[in-house]
Amino acid sequence: MTHRYLQPVTVTLTAGRLTAFSWRGVHYAVAEVLASWHLRDRWWEPASGEGGAHASDRQYSRVRTADHQVFDLYVERGNGQWILDSVYD
Amino acid sequence: MIEADHHGVGQRATDTTDDAQASQPAGYQQDYVELHARSAFSFLRAGSGVEALVARAAQLGMSALALTDHMTLAGVVRFQAACASARIRPILGAELAVADPVFGAGARPAQLVVLARDAAGYARLCQLLSEANLRDPAAPIIPWAALAAQPEGLFLLTGGHEGTLVRLLQACRRQEAEEVAQRYARAFGTEQVWVELQHHRLPESTGLLQQLVGLAEAVGLPCVATNGVAHATPEDYVLYDLLTCTRLRQTVDQPHRARPRNDEAFLKSGAEMAALFAGLPWGPAALAASQEIAAQCQVALLQGVCTAPRVPLPAGQTPTTHLRRLLRQRLGGAGGHESAAAAAGARAGRHPPAGAGGVFSLCPRHRPAGAAERHPRKRSGQCRQ
Numbered sequence: 001m002t003h004r005y006l007q008p009v010t011v012t013l014t015a016g017r018l019t020a021f022s023w024r025g026v027h028y029a030v031a032e033v034l035a036s037w038h039l040r041d042r043w044w045e046p047a048s049g050e051g052g053a054h055a056s057d058r059q060y061s062r063v064r065t066a067d068h069q070v071f072d073l074y075v076e077r078g079n080g081q082w083i084l085d086s087v088y089d
Numbered sequence: 090m091i092e093a094d095h096h097g098v099g100q101r102a103t104d105t106t107d108d109a110q111a112s113q114p115a116g117y118q119q120d121y122v123e124l125h126a127r128s129a130f131s132f133l134r135a136g137s138g139v140e141a142l143v144a145r146a147a148q149l150g151m152s153a154l155a156l157t158d159h160m161t162l163a164g165v166v167r168f169q170a171a172c173a174s175a176r177i178r179p180i181l182g183a184e185l186a187v188a189d190p191v192f193g194a195g196a197r198p199a200q201l202v203v204l205a206r207d208a209a210g211y212a213r214l215c216q217l218l219s220e221a222n223l224r225d226p227a228a229p230i231i232p233w234a235a236l237a238a239q240p241e242g243l244f245l246l247t248g249g250h251e252g253t254l255v256r257l258l259q260a261c262r263r264q265e266a267e268e269v270a271q272r273y274a275r276a277f278g279t280e281q282v283w284v285e286l287q288h289h290r291l292p293e294s295t296g297l298l299q300q301l302v303g304l305a306e307a308v309g310l311p312c313v314a315t316n317g318v319a320h321a322t323p324e325d326y327v328l329y330d331l332l333t334c335t336r337l338r339q340t341v342d343q344p345h346r347a348r349p350r351n352d353e354a355f356l357k358s359g360a361e362m363a364a365l366f367a368g369l370p371w372g373p374a375a376l377a378a379s380q381e382i383a384a385q386c387q388v389a390l391l392q393g394v395c396t397a398p399r400v401p402l403p404a405g406q407t408p409t410t411h412l413r414r415l416l417r418q419r420l421g422g423a424g425g426h427e428s429a430a431a432a433a434g435a436r437a438g439r440h441p442p443a444g445a446g447g448v449f450s451l452c453p454r455h456r457p458a459g460a461a462e463r464h465p466r467k468r469s470g471q472c473r474q
Contacts, residue, residue, distance in 0.1 A: 037292045040326070
């Protein structure tokens with residue numbers, strides 16, 4: 001089962017690789033990056049705005065943490081924000 | 090390494106994989122040649138012109154580049170001229186829309202890439218495209234049997250996401266995919282077929298590549314990496330997506346499976362491709378195969394002399410007299426009006442040179458504005474028939 005959160009997270013990168021992140025005050029060490037992908041959409045919309053659709057250019061990473069949970073996170077290229085997208089049970 | 094985000098929401102990373110890749114010099118790794126690239130001659134299927142593609146390849150330090158427009162070779166002269174200026178070796182080919190029997194009659198055609206290895210292969214490719222366009226100018230398709238009938242001088246690449254193998258694998262029809270790959274090998278020979286690996290950084294990319302490699306190993310075919318290029322730079326993605334929507338006759342707000350999901354189909358350097366395939370055990374071999382294939386493709390059209398296509402003539406007719414007769418028939422009725430024919434002839438390019446009427450009658454009216462200045466054969470070449 002997948003749960004979507006779309007909440008900001010704090011990340012740690014080492015030599016360009018995602019090695020850890022913090023979410024809701026909990027620190028997660030990344031054991032493995034299972035997959036990564038890139039999605040770009042709605043280039044005709046403003047890059048950001050209050051509600052509604054807006055342009056996105058996202059680098060996704062699916063990671064397995066040291067405690068064997070799987071998360072999807074992405075970084076928005078335009079502003080560098082990291083967002084936790086989904087958690088898999 | 091982290092720093093606070095300017096917006097106070099989330100965190101901004103100071104070091105990303107993309108930043109690290111971007112710090113590598115252009116042309117860092119040069120043992121990669123792009124063998125699958127469409128230009129604007131692939132009408133509404135690409136976001137850059139041939140000159141932009143060649144300029145980008147030169148910037149990246151590529152030694153060669155293939156032009157594989159969709160169902161046409163119309164761009165090859167300009168491509169070769171641009172390559173000559175940039176000192177890049179041109180490789181000629183096309184992305185073919187092939188009716189594969191595995192999908193049944195009426196199914197949408199699969200896309201295969203064919204590269205001309207020599208002059209005979211190039212001639213065969215011209216013939217296949219001409220026949221397909223004559224059969225159905227609006228939606229030309231090449232039957233698989235026609236492609237397989239004379240494979241001499243051609244290399245076959247199995248195509249990207251619209252290739253038969255990928256479509257079958259995505260439909261969980263692995264056994265049929267294997268049978269199709271075996272059919273390719275029987276028709277072209279195992280030395281002339283490569284399973285094409287494209288990594289557009291989509292969610293399904295890695296899994297699909299692993300399936301393709303497994304398939305290739307099962308049937309004894311080698312793999313080659315390409316990027317299925319549709320635009321020269323990431324910035325050209327917007328135009329490519331817009332043109333795709335135009336081709337699909339829809340607005341940008343409407344989703345469609347044929348639309349690009351990111352801007353990764355740009356012309357990438359060897360270093361960028363190596364980074365994409367890093368960690369995949371068969372990646373280096375697939376990248377190196379691109380150069381091996383490129384080294385075997387030796388077709389040069391611009392040798393200072395342009396040979397016009399031969400048009401079958403009725404007995405006793407010269408190209409000029411035949412052209413006049415056709416103009417009378419089409420424009421002036423059966424009896425014809427000499428004045429109408431003469432006027433049409435004048436509009437069509439004045440009086441054609443002796444021996445080349447069939448060619449020069451139509452070309453001037455259809456040549457894009459400014460093409461004469463860019464067209465090398467108009468400056469330095471001469472035509473004969």
